[in-house]
Amino acid sequence: MTIHSYGERYSNFQCPNCGAYYVPYAKHINCPKCGKNESRESEFIGLAVTSLRHNMKKWKSYMAKAWFKGCFSDHMLYLVFFVFEAFVQKGEKTEFENFVSEEIASIDFEDQEYLRKHLLEMVLDIRKEMSERKRGWFRWF
Numbered sequence: 001m002t003i004h005s006y007g008e009r010y011s012n013f014q015c016p017n018c019g020a021y022y023v024p025y026a027k028h029i030n031c032p033k034c035g036k037n038e039s040r041e042s043e044f045i046g047l048a049v050t051s052l053r054h055n056m057k058k059w060k061s062y063m064a065k066a067w068f069k070g071c072f073s074d075h076m077l078y079l080v081f082f083v084f085e086a087f088v089q090k091g092e093k094t095e096f097e098n099f100v101s102e103e104i105a106s107i108d109f110e111d112q113e114y115l116r117k118h119l120l121e122m123v124l125d126i127r128k129e130m131s132e133r134k135r136g137w138f139r140w141f
C-alpha cells in the first residue's frame, strides 16, 4: 500500500490564467509559471509528510517501491520521494537546502521547466513540516 494524493482537492490543479499544472498547497503559493495567486490551499504538505513517513516505515526508504502517478500531484509527490531519499543516501551530513537545490537541478523537467522552483519550494516546506512534527512525539530519521 502507498499513500497517494489523488482524490485530494486540487490534485490536478491548473492555473486559470496560463493553464500550467501546479500544486496550490498554501495560500501564498503563486502559479510557478505566470505568478498569479489563486489563494487556494490543498492538504498536500501534510499528505506528503504522511506518505514519506509511511514509505520509510514500510520500506526503510522514502521511495515507494511501486507508484502509480494517477494525477499531477502524485507526479510531484514521486519527485519529493526521490529528493528526500537522495538526501538520506548521499546528503545527510550536508546542509539540506544546498543539497536538494543541486539534486533538483539535475532533474529533467522537459517542457515544464517552471516546476523546478515549485518542487524546491515544496520540498523545503515539507522538510519544515517534518521538523515541526519531529519536535512532537515521533522521530523521522
Ligand SMILES: [Zn+2]
Pocket (backbone or CB within 6 Å): 015, 016, 017, 018, 019, 020, 031, 032, 033, 034, 035, 036
Ligand atoms: Zn499561471
